[in-house]
Amino acid sequence: MTAPALRLTGEETAMLDGGRGAGTAMAMRMVVALAGVLGAERLIPITGAHIDSCLYHGQAGLDFAQKLAGLGAAVTVPTTLNVSSLDLMHPGLVRLPPADAVPARALMEAYRALGARATWTCAPYQSTERPAFGEDIAWAESNAIVFANSVLGAHTERYGDFIDICAAITGRVPHAGLHLPEHRLPTLELDCSALSTARLGEEAVWAALGDVVGRQSGSGVPLLAGIDPAVVDEDRLKALGSTAASSGGLALFHVAGVTPEALAAAGDPAWSGLPSLAVTAAMLRTARDELSHGADPSAPLDAVALGTPHFSVREFGKLAAALEGRPAFHPGCTVWINTSREVLAQVRQSGLVQAAEERGARIVVDTCTYITPILGPEERTVMTPSGKWAWYAPMNIGVDVVLGTLSECLDSACAGRVLRDERQWD
Template sequence: MQSPHLTAEEEAMLGGRDGDGVALAMRVIVGQARISDAPRLVEITSAHVDSCLYHGQVSLDFAHRLVELGAKVRVPTTLNVGSMDLIHPTLVRDPELATAGRELMAAYVELGCTPTFTCAPYQLPNRPGFGEHIAWAESNAIVFANSVLGARTDRYGDFLDVCAAITGRAPYSGLQTTGARRGTVVFDCRPLGDFMRSEIAYPLLGHHIGAVVGAEIPVLVGIPEEVTEDELKALGAAAASAGGVALFHVVGVTPEAPREFADLPVRRVDVDVLRRVRRDLSTFAGGELDAVSVGTPHASYAECVRLAELVADGPPMKVPFYLSTGRATRERLAGVLTTLEAAGVIVVVDTCTYVTAILSPDWKHVMTNSGKWAHYAPGNLNVSAVLGSLPECVASARAGRVILDS
């Protein structure tokens, strides 16, 4: 374990020149740099903080300590989802969790963070560009920033994320470095053919890749060049949940994808593989539904518009239908929001239905279009999940039972 070389500026921060809050944050960053054998620190241009999601008293204690010590973030810093929907507070069923969640979210705003409260900061303006060093937490945000934007962030957990924001520094290690960003295994998706035109293919493929490679860096061949950011979002989120994927390359699409990869091991993916993944990821096969939840990660503007088009006409929903999105996206929806709410869609902001007490504990069968939600919700909420496309989710909500096209 080596001690990183610190610049005169960094030594001054560590020594307390900028206050006790900055010194505390710098001790955390330097400690992590030692653990990861980083030779130095790197200046970052932005941070995304996951620590605002309440996980117990320690969450509040650390945030309040930073506030008491006068700490402030020194780079643009967005906030991940919290445990509370601040716009629709009655949606959260646990009063104690709601109170603690609100207190924690407020503490991070007091530190100077922007109250975005979204797990998809890449949907906001001024997102980082190619090659920028950033310190983002939240697994799907990390994999999207690295893969689709070509920015550079390692996987940063709670407390390390806000300390990076306060110091403007991160350890120069892991995916901050060029050498660590090279692909390690190829997934040949060409046998999937036209199935890759289906939206359900992307969460299934992501879940399969994550389960197979863990924290390795996959290189994908055979993905259509016109693949959308929302589809890449679904792929990355599922891969980061099922494994530890923080970067993937799509040949011909993502900015760092290699042109030559003949020396890498190859895994073939066909439709039968993804059908098996769908069966394994769905913890119940069919029957009556209790609810539907979409928008994990947070639904983009385009996804909200598409949902509005699907629900604008037709029979009413027979089960509650939840859509999670960011507050910035909600502000853009205008007439789209009116259409959604008129159709019975419950729009959730600032949080997500698998991390806080929004769904009734009596509900046991829930449908989603998210590989990430289907992966986490059974353990978090004690529900059984079934994975479907957005049209399948709408059709099922209207029927009150699972309807799948295939």
């Protein structure tokens, strides 16, 4: 079967032919090539972009960004930047050798030269400027993609490095994939009615649920049913989506009675009669144990990692409340909190971060502890409520991980060893 021919508008043809500059032409060639791969018949305009390419993985990424900038390219839509390889607010915190640190900094500058906003966060949805329901955008970074699609109801495909900045420069993406309404329909129902409201009161439990959702859904579109909307907030959906995008190829999920497309589709027959699977507490406990990689529960706890994806203002508030009455963290256990500059400024002004810092917590911005060398060589056993951190850190930085709720993490950080409260998982 012959793929349909791509039809370009006059403006798009001008971009491709160099009428908007050599840099824009280079970017448009990439977008057109992707459209051919996806079988798209046309391109569509976008209202914003989020760039993952600014994380340094090698010289090729730097060459690409500098080439675009050198050819005079610039973004044409509001564009945010994902985490980088460095924390520019805390020099020396990241232990990259100069051979990597210098080009990593150059890569950050190249994307700023292209006109992107220096947000340096994996959670652009925590900004005051975020896409509205139904808007077409080009977001990269797996958790940002699934949050935008699922929680905000914006439309983005799984855009990766290089194509993300090309979309931002041209303001176009192929009319394909999750930009099409028919590809956003649920393909599987996950019945969560057996999970108690009390059990769903912890983000780590939502992370375990996300692991189950990702494994069961693959690259499909699950509809989670049977969850009380009163127990849902954005941080819990963030925990669910970020872990599901790690354990599977998930880019979109729906929660009945909660997420915008599920609310809009109430009574739609296309959302009924789906294949169904019951999710049980035993499945969540199994997911928790599988996300706890190689850690010896009897060994000392070296660190706690919070904020993957980046800690929100609400999460800092929950942390401050949870720290009331708790002592300082054990001197042998460092508590790391990853967040964005924007959120950090807000919680410093409101006083929500001081309680953690007074007990010894260390703040990381611009990057994340699971992807760049921040933890010291002595920090081998780490506890976290983040399914994404638990999924990737063992591979990326070679640590043993224990997945736990926030209260389990804080109790353990104070004791200097892993403490479990199985009642939170029963």
